Amino acid sequence: MKIKSKFLAVTLWFIAAGIGCSLVGLSGTYLYLSPQLPSVDTLRDVRLQTPLRIYSADGKLIGEFGDQRRTPVKFDDIPPLYIQALLAAEDAQFFTHHGVSIKGISRAVVELVTTGKKGSGGSTLTMQVARNYFLTKRKAFIRKFNEILLALRIEKELTKEEIFELYVNVTFLGKRAYGIEAAAQVYYGRTLNDLTLPELAMIAGLPQGPSFQNPIINPERAKERRNWILGRMFELGSINEETYAQAVATPVTAKYHGVNLDVYSPYVSEMARKKAIELFGYAAYTDGYRIYTTVDSRLQDTAQQAVVEGLITYDQRHGYRGPEQNLPLDQLDIKTDESGLSTTDYGPWLETLKATPSYGNLKPALVTGVEDQRIHVLTEENEILTLEWDQGLSSARPYITEDSRGPSPKLAEEIVAPGDLIRIKQQDGMWRLSQIPEAQAALISLSPQNGAIRALVGGFDFHQSNFNRVTQARRQPGSNFKPFVYTAALEHGMTAASIINDAPIVFEDGQLESTWRPENDGGRFYGPTRLREALYRSRNLVSIRILRNTGISNVIDGMSRFGFDESELPRDLSLALGSHDLTPLQVATGYAVFANGGYKVEPYLVEKILNFDGRAVFEALPPTVCNGCDDGEYLAQLSSQNDSGAEEDSSNNPYQIQGDPFQFDFEVKSLLGILEPSDYPKAPKVLDDQVAYIMDSILKDVVQKGTGYRAKALGRTDLAGKTGTTNGPKDAWFSGYNGNLVATTWVGFDQHSPLGKNEYGGSAALPIWIDFMKEALKGKPNTHRAQPPGMVTVRINPETGERARIDDPDAIFETFRAEHVPQFKSQNDATNQAMPYEESITEDLF
Template sequence: MTEKARNRLLSLFWLGLAGAAAAAMGFASIYLYLKPGLPSVESLRDIRLQTPLRVYSRDMKLIGEFGEKRRNPITIEQTPELFVKAVLAAEDAGFYSHNGVSIKGLMRAASQLLQTGSIQSGGSTLTMQVARNFFLSREQRFVRKFNEILLSLQIEQELGKDQILELYINKIFLGNRAYGFQAAAHVYYGRDINDLNLAQWAMMAGLPKAPSTYNPIANPTRALVRRNWILKRMLELGYIDQDEYKNSITAPVTASYHGRDLDLNAPYIAEMARKEAVELFGDSAYTDGYQIITTVDSKLQDAARKALQHGLETYDARHGYRGPEQRLDAELLADSDQLVDLLNEIPVLGGLEPAVVTAVEPRQLQVQLRDRRVVEIPWENGLESIRPYISEDARGARLKSAEEMFAPGDVVRLRRVEVTAEENTGTGEELVEGEAPSPDPFAGPGEEAAPVEEPQVREEWHLAQVPEAQGALVSLAPEDGAIRALVGGYDFRQSHFNRVTQAARQPGSNFKPFIYASAIEKGYTAASVINDAPIIFEETNLQDVWRPENDSGRFLGPIRLREALYRSRNLVSIRLLQALGIDYALGFVERFGFERSKLARNLTIALGSSALTPLEVARGYAAFANGGYRVEPYLVDKVLDVNGETVYQALPLTVCHNCPEAGSEQQPREPVDLADLQMEAGAMEPSEEPVELRTLPVGPLDQAGEQARPRAPRALSAQTTYIMDSILKDVIKKGTGRKALVMKRGDIAGKTGTTNGPRDAWFSGYSPYLATSTWVGFDSNGELGKREYGGSAALPIWIDFMSTALEGLPERHLPQPDDIVTVRINPRTGLRTSRGGMFEIFRTDRVPGRGTYSSYQPVYSNDSGDTPPDEQPDEPLPEELF
């Protein structure tokens, strides 16, 4: 080599060295300048991915999901290996060999920038994408790129490759609110990532590059090109063989949008749980992946929703058809697209679909559905029974022709009905759901019956309408107040107002059992006789003269307490409260959990004039169901964090029948000689104050292994509870709740309630398994109709729900406590008798004196099943507020 060449080479060497030194100094300067502003990589170890709040039933059915980002974090061990390879083939094949930065990738990006004058790709590794997604923005600036490189180098030093990859798999945005591949698998395919195939994995691996451009739903053609390129890369890298490649590259695009499917329709429950979660955890409830496990039973919740909707629709049908919801211009009928858009803006309520009438014939309607189908509504599918609504008390005559009410452009509601019929029967009869076909009657001895073909199912559409009346249903577990089912209205999409917890309405006679319980606790018996006769009050706090009446306008004269309650006699309730004293009664009613401040301080509280929510009333009835203990309703049983660890556990007041009740014995009362009681109850003055509640110390439960809970305090004695339970069972056997006899159970009890108008209809009742309250009324406080009562509007809903809830459960009854005896009495005087008469139950210290049975002739006999002439046996006995 010549001297000249040697000098040239040396110059180039020093020039290169100087350039490298300058580059190093420049890089070091940039590092020193940017380093103070970089976040700590150590925080990635404890990073909390934004995971939505999820609400579940007690049997882990999903009820609701709240949060802007849908995410289902998974570990690297839970991620399919072949899917990981698809991601590496698409994004960073050298991930496991580089130190966080790919020089080759950066040089390629720089070359593209010099050639085109714009940024074509960032040359980012998976580590660099993790740095950007967790700490940086997506703005295309060189400073951000330098930060990304520096952070990537630090991340590689702090974390292992699998840890970095796991962060990437759970963090990356993949379109349609999905963050992370597990969430994306549910959004695009409706399944876990482990349940997808190679073609689908490759399709999802193509999303990170541009979720909108390569979205298989929005851009299936471009997404398919990207998928096939990834499959080819996997083949070239040796991740898959030729057969796997051929099978996957010909696979069709199967992605479609899968919104988060809820397992249970319980939006009122979901909203209550959401509010409680925010109270517990603040705004982080929406992002930290909490799982709320409620006390709700999915079977009971579904039954409650169906019962309430059916009950409101049945009530609504009794009062006539109000006509189409709206009428559209005729021009709209010619524009199919606009018509479909309009129908899709109308929510489906209670399962009732909106539709537009397109043609009307005398005995038939033709309507278009939201999915563009045109179906026919024959006369027998809801048209023949239409009677126009005039008022809550009047309907018009039945339609003679559909043209009298309908015209093209009318928006109506339809109910979809599946009709199942046997093939080749020639009868066209419907099969009852769950009923097996009859065996072949022509099969001889030892011969197999001819195979029965599966019955065909056809779809029918029936005319319907969305009820204007609203309702509520809540059901509690009596032993601890756990909410097993709750429906706050006809449909949450119609109104978010939760009538179980927010609607304070007058309960009417539904409140009477608490007044009667206070009387029995004080010294009255089920055989005490009170006069059912007119009474007039002139009191300043009632502002005017008050003449309370019974609904029928008739009075039965002297009547026993038991009969007065199951017949819901208003005048007896008022006289009873007058005798007890308002202060005593208010103090006693507080023991059921009612707030004194919400109760009126006058005699109208005997008739349920104080506004209460269905949840408050159900809590009160739970005491009759559980043996006399006060419980507090609760919804959230426990809360799990994102790792499945319990961070909250409810400890409700719980009834423990087998636990000793230390200090709970009441002071003995002096026996009351009921023979000396006068017919006019006002002669009895209150002689004692109610016993204050005592929260008993924590003790073991009778359920082995369950965590000890606070003991539920007594609301009333076991003896009073047993007597009240007997009377409330008579409400169903003989009184205003007789419709519930259809359930053929002896362990159910309850009370109807109806307020003036009537405006509110109630039925609250229980078995030892559940305490349930139902209410029907208008949000506007309008009248339900003169022929509507608790027994006609609310009780059928209670029956439908409780029939399902108690199905298959054996009858259970409260155990008879000590100091209870059964005595034969004169049914007219309530006094003991040695022959004839009827049996009544008493506390041993309150057995009445003897009377003479032959000294009177009863107007009617309760034991014979006869009823007084002014009341019909097949109709619920009415009751009214005042």
């Protein structure tokens, strides 16, 4: 009995000593590790890596950039079923424990002792938050102690809801998805609140093995994990038996969804991305910036479609170039069953189709069978489609050159053969034979009031070619440049009724490489011609004489107001025909001066940039047309605001990137949404009202009775513009506007190849412009410009440009500045050498 008592005492002493040592050890560990642990307070201000997102002016997503797809969510926005699913999978006692689960850790210790291997680790959600935000995932005892200590701290500092929110927003869930909202988009293409119970349970199971156990990489293992979670939810009473049975029977529907964009606008989003990198460096990809552009989503969609359809239409006029490639038939595995029926395994062909991208809605397809006037094609969805003779086959005349095509086909075998990779396009509910155009096009549309870019398309398809032809392609504008020359002529004394001789001319110009004999299209000359008619009919010889009479220096000296670099313009007579290379953006900016009544605006794309917290860190302050502003009052206001702004502390100014002189008033009005044109810097007046009015009326005649007559199909009276075609022809242009919108379109080959002898600005570029403006101006009233003071409208003789007699039956009305109104002159004294009036409308060539 004595021995037993002694043994018991020794045992108790060892137990007490062990406990004491453990306490001392734990205390020592705490004292050692505690000072090295990060502050939990940083979790309150944590900034998750969130990608750069780019939006249209009306809030539609048009681009996303960043390695991690993440959309943080608040706890109140998380579906209750997801909360229950995650707790069932990871930490059922989350809302009752204090950050550490003794039961979980004990289970992990027993597993380690019995198996000799470290298992799950018994981590709670709080411990996982500590690891995800502060520690590494390397399995080590010291890390586990840190995890426990941090978890206890986190539980003291944050609420359970805040901890849960941190967990679901940072956890990696596979396929570049970080956080549950991003995972919902990646795997199901929907928001978290739109997911079903089986889908929520699937996402709840991803943290265990996001890379190798997600439903795309390993759907079977992912389904097993999902069903286990559903079973746990049933055991815990989160769902009933019927709901459980239905959920586990649901098949796996997850598939990869790329960034779900609202508007296809890659050229715009790429420009915005470059702006973000310029301002914020590579932090732009991770710091959650949101860029709001000036682009209108409806106009952007319209522009994209107009460019694609315009190029396809142009391409069809020049013939079918044949299939892109031919796959050997022996790649296919053809099997015949007992009944004699054969089946074909298109596996290798499907791989080729999946690896072949679609461009401009032109889908790749492989020809599987050819009949007399019908073909069968395979799509990447393993679907066989039939194209009848009238579905693009009968019109597939072979391409020979840009000016010639072969005869119309009689049989389908003249067009394609089995194994040919072709392109098909859906139109009016039917698939048609098509092909990727080799020509390219660009469209830029902007507001003439402040230069805001409303739509921009830099080519047929960004993924085919990311070269942005709106901003990077410098091409000769041809006659698209003439209005700027004619403007200078009006400013230097000529009138819309001035007579200039349209006759042959030869130049021995030292600035040119050889003798120059410019011509009009078709080689005809029309004799004495009014300036107005010369522009709307695009007469080359008249334009050259106008430039020479006005003076090259006089014309060039005023070009900077239209946004052109005067030092780059050629100081020879070829300037009259647009021989200097310009980008479509430069041309459109120049036409904005005509559209807004004579003000210079600067094109811009980024309206504002918000940071992670929704605070504006950049907001554009574009020079804006303010027709109702008094210049004297405005300048006085600007001066006072500049003076006062210099004394204020601008350290917290969200507009400091622009050096905003209107900081307080502008910020407040911007937040309230009550900004007026007078709140912005004023666009400078660069063109006299009277000259601007005359030029506008002439450019309206281009549409009503000149080379842009096809635009009359829009049924509007407020459209103005000018065609342009360069020698070859190699470049086709149309720039046009009404009071609210300017648009420039260009068509050509990147390699400067000829477009074809019958391809002009009016036939290749103008149809794209019409398709765009038809939708852009739908439902919009006509805008009419008031005639400014100091102008007089009188009747003139159209052949002489002189004031017409009262009884002149051919007299027409013309508008003049008061000081330039022609005097009456006897009809008998007028010299009239004009050739017979030419009714046909021709396009210029240079």
